[in-house]
Ligand code: FES
């Protein structure tokens with residue numbers, strides 16, 4: 001299949017990738033751009049591990065063809081914060097022990113970011129509803145929900 005150039009803005013930087021028409025955004029992020037923070041879980045849209053933000057909305061990168069992303073703005077967990085300047089969500093996930101194996105964590109963080117951008121003061125129920133597409137087998141969700149609540153407080157000042 002013929003490859004095509006696609007221009008994307010990833011974590012604030014213009015990038016160009018040369019992709020086959022059937023290549024998944026998830027694989028392009030990991031294999032072409034080296035952004036390994038986005039995880040490959042189920043590969044069929046069920047676990048949420050591959051969640052990224054596309055123009056600020058949480059989306060499953062295993063369900064998106066890279067060729068459809070021309071000109072779109074994509075945020076992966078690498079764009080959320082870094083070691084010296086963690087995003088409040090990253091800080092609170094650490095502080096609350098909301099990370100165990102960590103496989104779901106990138107997706108959780110980006111879904112939670114989309115939630116807090118949309119609703120800065122969510123109830124516990126709002127958080128559980130919003131995160132329902134992100135499966136975690138390790139933490140039982142209680143610590144994750146607490147971490148999102150704590151980050152919400154910090155972000156509201
Ligand atoms: S890897 Fe995309 S939803 Fe599981």
Ligand code: FES
Pocket residue numbers: 098099100101102103104105135136137138139
């Ligand atoms: S921390 Fe392991 S799946 Fe969530």
